[in-house]
Amino acid sequence: MASRSAAVGDLRDAFADALVELGHERQDVIVLDADLNTSSKTVKFMEAFPDRFIQVGIAEQNLFGIGAGLAMEGYVPFPSTFAVFAARRALDQIAISIAYPGLDVKIAGSYAGLPTSRAGASHNSVEDIAIFRSLPNMRVADAGDGAELRSVIRVAVQTAGPVYFRVARLEVPDLVAHELPFEWGRGHVLLDGSDVTLFGTGIMSGLCLRAAEILRRDGIHPRVVHLASIKPIDEELVRSSALQTGCAVTAENASVVGGFGAAVLEAMGVNAVPVERIGVRDRWVDSGPTESLFAEHGMRSSDIAAAARRVMDARDGRALGTGSSARRSVALTGGEQPSATDFDDPGGRPV
Amino acid sequence: MVSLTDVDRDHLREVAYEIRRLTVEMVTWGQWGHLGGSFSMAEILAVLYFQAMRVDPERPGWDGRDRLILSKAHASPGLYAAMAVRGYFPIDAIYSYTALGGMLEGHTDMTRTPGLEASGGPLGMGLSVAVGRALGLRYRGDPRARVYCILGDGECNEGNVWEAAMAASHYHLDNLIAIVDYNKVMAKGPVWRLMSIEPFEDKWRAFGWDVIEADGHDLDELVGAFHRARWVLPRGKPIVVIAHTVKGRGVEMAEFNPAWHTHAPDPATADMMLRELARSAGRDEVGYSRLHMAVSEESFYGGE
Numbered sequence: 001m002a003s004r005s006a007a008v009g010d011l012r013d014a015f016a017d018a019l020v021e022l023g024h025e026r027q028d029v030i031v032l033d034a035d036l037n038t039s040s041k042t043v044k045f046m047e048a049f050p051d052r053f054i055q056v057g058i059a060e061q062n063l064f065g066i067g068a069g070l071a072m073e074g075y076v077p078f079p080s081t082f083a084v085f086a087a088r089r090a091l092d093q094i095a096i097s098i099a100y101p102g103l104d105v106k107i108a109g110s111y112a113g114l115p116t117s118r119a120g121a122s123h124n125s126v127e128d129i130a131i132f133r134s135l136p137n138m139r140v141a142d143a144g145d146g147a148e149l150r151s152v153i154r155v156a157v158q159t160a161g162p163v164y165f166r167v168a169r170l171e172v173p174d175l176v177a178h179e180l181p182f183e184w185g186r187g188h189v190l191l192d193g194s195d196v197t198l199f200g201t202g203i204m205s206g207l208c209l210r211a212a213e214i215l216r217r218d219g220i221h222p223r224v225v226h227l228a229s230i231k232p233i234d235e236e237l238v239r240s241s242a243l244q245t246g247c248a249v250t251a252e253n254a255s256v257v258g259g260f261g262a263a264v265l266e267a268m269g270v271n272a273v274p275v276e277r278i279g280v281r282d283r284w285v286d287s288g289p290t291e292s293l294f295a296e297h298g299m300r301s302s303d304i305a306a307a308a309r310r311v312m313d314a315r316d317g318r319a320l321g322t323g324s325s326a327r328r329s330v331a332l333t334g335g336e337q338p339s340a341t342d343f344d345d346p347g348g349r350p351v
Numbered sequence: 352m353v354s355l356t357d358v359d360r361d362h363l364r365e366v367a368y369e370i371r372r373l374t375v376e377m378v379t380w381g382q383w384g385h386l387g388g389s390f391s392m393a394e395i396l397a398v399l400y401f402q403a404m405r406v407d408p409e410r411p412g413w414d415g416r417d418r419l420i421l422s423k424a425h426a427s428p429g430l431y432a433a434m435a436v437r438g439y440f441p442i443d444a445i446y447s448y449t450a451l452g453g454m455l456e457g458h459t460d461m462t463r464t465p466g467l468e469a470s471g472g473p474l475g476m477g478l479s480v481a482v483g484r485a486l487g488l489r490y491r492g493d494p495r496a497r498v499y500c501i502l503g504d505g506e507c508n509e510g511n512v513w514e515a516a517m518a519a520s521h522y523h524l525d526n527l528i529a530i531v532d533y534n535k536v537m538a539k540g541p542v543w544r545l546m547s548i549e550p551f552e553d554k555w556r557a558f559g560w561d562v563i564e565a566d567g568h569d570l571d572e573l574v575g576a577f578h579r580a581r582w583v584l585p586r587g588k589p590i591v592v593i594a595h596t597v598k599g600r601g602v603e604m605a606e607f608n609p610a611w612h613t614h615a616p617d618p619a620t621a622d623m624m625l626r627e628l629a630r631s632a633g634r635d636e637v638g639y640s641r642l643h644m645a646v647s648e649e650s651f652y653g654g655e
Contacts, residue, residue: 030490052490054486056514056518057514057517057518057521059514059517059518061475061476061479061510061511061514062479062482062511062514062515062517062518064479065476065477065478065479065480065482065483065511065515066479066480066482066483066486066515066518067483068469068479068480068483069479069480069481069482069483069484069485069486069487070483070484070486070487070490071483072468072469072480072483072484072487073483073484073487073488073490073491074487074491075487075490077483092473092476093476093479093511096470096471096472096473096476097469097470097471097476097479097480100460100470101460101461101462101469101470102462
C-alpha cells in the first residue's frame with residue numbers, strides 16, 4: 001500500500017503551482033508577499049496574475065493586516081512569508097485581526113522547520129505549529145508531499161475561516177503512489193502494522209515510512225499514520241492506533257514543545273501509551289547543512305526507528321524497567337545523540 | 352467649502368452630547384472602560400456617522416457603504432454610543448457592554464456587533480486593516496466608498512502604523528481617510544513626555560499623505576475637513592485628518608487627565624459627570640439613566 005513512486009518535487013513549487021492553478025479558477029484569490037517571492041516561489045503567481053499580487057515590502061505586520069482587510073471585502077488572501085515571521089513577528093496581527101474574527105485568510109508559512117539552507121535559529125521555524133494551533137478558529141496543516149500540499153491549498157480555499165499551512169524548503173518524494181486527498185481532521189494509514197504506531201506530519205511522514213522499512217528488516221511491523229491535519233487532528237485514528245499497537249512515536253519538523261506530538265498526546269488523553277516525540281527538543285537550531293541538522297536533532301529515520309524500539313520496550317516492561325508504570329510514562333527525549341556523520345537521507349533533498 | 356446650518360450644528364452637538372452621556376452610562380454600568388479617549392472623539396464620531404459617512408444602519412452590510420475602523424479600539428464605548436444613536440442597535444444594548452455573552456465587547460469584536468467593521472484591541476493594527484479594505488474596494492471597482500480609520504496619537508508610537516502609512520501612499524490609496532484623535536495624552540501620561548510623535552504633520556507628509564489639521568471639537572471645522580478630504584483635495588494620495596482634541600473633553604476632572612484613560616466612575620462620580628455634561632449642553636435633566644438600578648454600591652468599585 002505504501003509503495004512510493006519516484007516522483008520528487010520541491011514543496012515550494014507545489015505551493016506556487018497550486019496558487020497559480022487557483023488563480024486561474026478563482027478571481028477572488030489574492031497573494032501577498034513581503035519581499036520573499038523568489039524564495040517562497042510566489043513569484044510564479046506574481047508573473048501569472050500581477051494585478052492580484054500585492055507586494056507589501058519588508059513589513060510582516062502590515063502583510064497580515066492587509067490580508068485581514070481584503071478578507072473583509074470578500075477576497076481570499078494568501079499572505080505568504082517565512083513561517084518564523086508569521087509566527088513571531090506578526091502573531092498579534094494574525095491573532096486579533098484575523099483569527100479572532102475568523103476571517104478567510106490562508107496563511108502560508110514557508111521555510112518551515114529545519115530545511116532553511118543555512119540560515120540558523122532566526123529563520124528555523126520550530127514553534128509555529130504550537131503557536132498557531134493554540135489560536136481559536138485557526139486550522140493548521142503540514143502536508144507530506146507536493147500532491148497533498150496542493151490538496152491542502154484547495155481545501156483551505158473552500159474552508160471558511162483562517163488556515164495556517166506549512167511549506168518546507170525541501171524536495172520530497174511522493175509519500176504514496178496515489179494522491180492523498182486532504183481533509184480536515186482526517187489522517188491516513190500509510191502502512192498497516194500492529195507493533196508500534198509511527199505518527200508523522202509534514203515531511204516527517206516520509207521519514208516514518210523509511211523508519212518502518214528499517215524496523216521491518218528486524219521483523220517489527222509498525223503502523224505509519226500520516227496526519228497532515230494537525231488541527232483539527234484525527235482523534236479517532238490517533239486513539240485507535242495507539243490502543244491497537246500499545247506504543248507510539250510522533251515525528252514533526254518542529255519543536256516537540258506544544259507541537260504535533262503534543263497534539264497527538266492530547267488526543268490520546270487518558271489512554272496515553274508510551275510515546276516518544278521526535279522533533280527539535282527545546283533548543284535553538286544552529287546553522288548547518290540540512291542533513292546535519294536532522295542528525296543533530298535526532299530526527300532521521302534511524303532515530304525514529306530507534307525511538308520505536310524504545311517505546312516497544314517500555315510497553316513490554318523492558319529497558320525502562322518497571323512494567324506498568326513505564327507503560328504510562330511519556331518520554332520527551334530521544335536517547336543518544338546521533339552523529340552528523342551517519343546521516344541517512346531524510347527522505348528529501350535540501351534545495 | 353460647506354457650512355453647517357444652525358439646525359445641523361445643533362443636531363451634531365446633540366449627538367456628541369449623547370455619545371458622551373452614553374459613554375458614562377456604559378463605562379459605569381460595565382465597571383470597565385476608556386472614558387477619556389471616548390470623550391475626545393465624540394465630535395469626530397458625530398460628524399462621521401451623521402454627516403460625512405455614507406452608511407445605512409438598516410443595511411449594515413451594504414456593499415457601497417463607507418467603512419469605519421476604530422484602530423484605537425479601547426475607545427469602544429464612544430463608538431458603540433455613536434452607533435446606537437445612529438440606529439445600528441437599540442440604545443438599551445449599551446448596557447450589555449462588557450457583559451459576558453453581550454453584544455458589545457470591551458474591545459471591538461466585529462462578529463458580535465452589527466455595523467462594526469473590524470475587531471481590535473492591540474494598538475497599531477487598524478490602519479493595516481484599513482489599507483487592506485481600501486485595496487479590496489479598489490479590486491471591487493468601487494470608486495465611491497471610503498475607508499475611514501480612527502487612530503490614537505499615542506498609538507502612533509507603534510511601528511505597524513507606519514508600515515501601513517507607507518503602503519497606503521505606495522498604493523495611492525485615495526479612498527482611505529485616516530483620522531488621528533490627537534488628544535495629547537496616552538495611558539500613563541502626556542504623549543510628549545512618554546514618546547513624542549512631533550513633528551507629527553511632517554511625518555505624515557513625509558510618508559506621502561495629504562494632511563488636514565482641524566480642531567477636533569469644532570463641528571464646523573470637522574465638517575469642512577471631511578468635506579475637503581473627500582471632495583476637494585486632488586486624488587492620488589491617502590489623507591489624514593489630524594484632529595486636535597482634549598482627552599476627557601466634556602468633564603473637567605477628566606480633561607487631559609491620564610487617570611481617566613481607563614477608569615470606571617463610581618455612581619456618585621458618574622452622576623456628577625452626567626450633570627456636568629447636561630449643564631454644558633444646556634439641559635435641566637441628565638436624561639434616561641440606568642445607573643440608579645445598579646445592584647449595589649459594591650459592584651461599582653474596581654474596574655482598572
